[in-house]
Amino acid sequence: MIYLDYASTTPMSEKALAAYNEAAKHVFGNASSLHDIGGNAHEWLNAARNTFAKLINGKSEGVFFTSGGTESNLLALQTLLNIHSHKRHIVSSAFEHSSIRNYLQLLTQKGYNVTFLQGDETGTISAAMVERVIRHNTALVTIQHGNSEIGVLQPIEEIGQLLKDKKIPFHTDCVQTLGKMNIDVQKMKAAAYSFSSHKVYGPKGVGSVYIDPTIDWKPLIPGTSHENGFRPGTVDVPGICSFVTAFKDFYNQREKYHQHFTHLRQLFIHEIKKRDMNITVINHDCHNQLPHIIGIMMNQMEGQYAMLELNRKGIAVSTGSACQAGMQSPSPTLLSIGYDTEKARQFIRISFGIKTTEADILTLVSVLEQLTTSSDGKD
Known part of the structure; x- marks a missing residue:
């Protein structure tokens, strides 16, 4: 069969499969355990975190691994919203992935007001469009980097600079663009980014969030210890190693x-x-x-x-x-x-x-x- 649905998912690459197999054999321990087996897993996890950060020109302390793009989007949005919990306005676009769109609809039931930008005839959202609709109580702007249906790319660097100047948290969904476009978090200037493994020939069920390390955020669930409090649950070290291996290989080519x-x-x-x-x-x-x-x-x-x-x-x-x-x-x-x-x-x-x-x-x-x-x- 001729497969032409790679925007939906990709098969795991040989290097990703080999990396998963190697990590599953040798670093099966819980990365939070204090014994040597846990410590070994923690070392591999940190190595993967450092590699991922380098590939997006970020810092390792800003990288948090998740179960995929959808969870990355939800965790990133709510983490940023909690920074200014008294503000109740959100700006987004009509082009967002359903995981974001559905969550924003839920937030409207909890008292948030959401402005959905329509863009131009190509689906492009300009920084000027964003500037026209932001308010004094805008808590968050979320605009995807690349659309999964028609492929249009948004001017994230311009939007990021605008919102950084105005001190409004900005999130961008980079699930479709990871590996395909150069993602430089220093240039793009967003507060948070979402990524997924299975779009770059890595395993399903693995993703990541990058949060600007200068942002003072708090865990969504008090007492969470994994991923520095960002996400509860035992970390999937083999899946993460496979993800980062696949991404690095794709990035290099x-x-x-x-x-x-x-x-x-x-x-x-x-x-x-x-x-x-x-x-x-x-x-x-x-x-x-x-x-x-x-x-x-x-x-x-x-x-x-x-x-x-x-x-x-x-x-x-x-x-x-x-x-x-x-x-x-x-x-x-x-x-x-x-x-x-x-x-x-x-x-x-x-x-x-x-x-x-x-x-x-x-x-x-x-x-x-x-x-x-x-x-x-x-x-």
Whole structure:
């Protein structure tokens, strides 16, 4: 089967598998235990923490490991909100991952007021847009770095500088951009960042948060001892070692992979245009874009039908974020950039990986061409 759903998840790399196996064998101890076996696990954990910090140009004391991107988002948001607990206004975007969007909806039931920015026609949120809506009681701004459905990148450095100057805590979800884009926490200037392992060929169930070490935060649950009080629960040292190994390997080859993804993206768009197919590529000429994610509209055809037909032909794509799979409502991302409900349901997402080939793309285009010519307007 041709797998083109890498924005959803990636297979573990050989180096990540080897690192997990090695750590699981030799550092199975609890990193918080005081005996030598625990101490050995603690050393490996610290080595992983130091490596991760170096790769994002941060400090090791700001790195906290979690169970994945969703938990990273939730812990980061609530930790920052607790800094100014008397303030009740939050700024976010309509493009956020469902883990953030759902949590913000919950917070509105607890008395918070949330402003959701819509962005422009490409889905871009500018620093000026953020500045216009912040208030004297704004407790937090959370804007994702890269969108998981249409791949648009946000100007995090500009937004980060604005909010740092105004002393407003800023969180950015970097789950989709880790490894694909250069993440420099010194330049981006956010207060907190969220990351996930399984988007960079590491294991599922592992993630991390980076919090600016100059911020004075308190544990969400008093008495928490693991991860310096940031997260309760025994730390998964083998999973963390595997995560950091996968990330480092991907990071070291990121320029090669970026060129590879860009080439495949250009090939796909070229073939769609050449064959004059009834398909719209979202942000086809946008440069502020993750090259491995392509969102397309199957004009006059429901996206779920197209996805199932592609699956029947041996090609795996998606109709958006896997965390929303099965939901009937259209993506807020698509609605926010101007598509109505009917058009938004014609969406599918294609996402490349490091082993995706030109032949895979040409096969995909051929199958899409068959679908669009044989459907005769079916939806």
